[in-house]
Amino acid sequence: MFDxxxxxxxxxxxxxxxxxxxxxxxxxxxxxxxxxxxxxxxILYRIISVDNKEDINTKLPGSHYSHSxxxxxxxxxxxTGYGEKKFLITVKAKRNQIxxxxxxxxxxxxxxxxxxxxxxxxxxxxxxxIKEIK
Numbered sequence: 001m002f003d004x005x006x007x008x009x010x011x012x013x014x015x016x017x018x019x020x021x022x023x024x025x026x027x028x029x030x031x032x033x034x035x036x037x038x039x040x041x042x043i044l045y046r047i048i049s050v051d052n053k054e055d056i057n058t059k060l061p062g063s064h065y066s067h068s069x070x071x072x073x074x075x076x077x078x079x080t081g082y083g084e085k086k087f088l089i090t091v092k093a094k095r096n097q098i099x100x101x102x103x104x105x106x107x108x109x110x111x112x113x114x115x116x117x118x119x120x121x122x123x124x125x126x127x128x129x130i131k132e133i134k
Contacts, residue, residue: 013108050083060121086133091125
């Protein structure tokens with residue numbers, strides 16, 4: 001799934017986060033299993049701040065998503081962009097659109113976010129809804 005350099009990078013990150021060698025092995029197994037168990041299609045959520053709905057780039061809706069709408073909605077700290085209004089973007093992504101290495105890297109660095117990172121700024125995902133959050 002990953003080359004030697006990528007595995008080395010992930011292990012270094014876990015070490016920097018305070019994991020022991022034993023815990024690194026366990027966490028690497030856990031993270032690998034998590035990715036392997038992702039479905040072929042996954043519903044993902046993202047909050048974006050813009051001034052108008054028309055300002056949202058629907059061709060490249062972004063790379064950073066959560067697979068938990070509840071967790072994302074409970075904390076607007078994960079908002080992307082600049083603007084007065086907040087919108088919840090819901091997308092359907094295929095497994096091959098996921099950047100697995102960046103997803104693991106971000107999950108190690110920001111474990112509370114439970115992020116799924118998409119390739120190519122989300123190009124090609126199916127946007128299923130864009131709703132303003134009041």
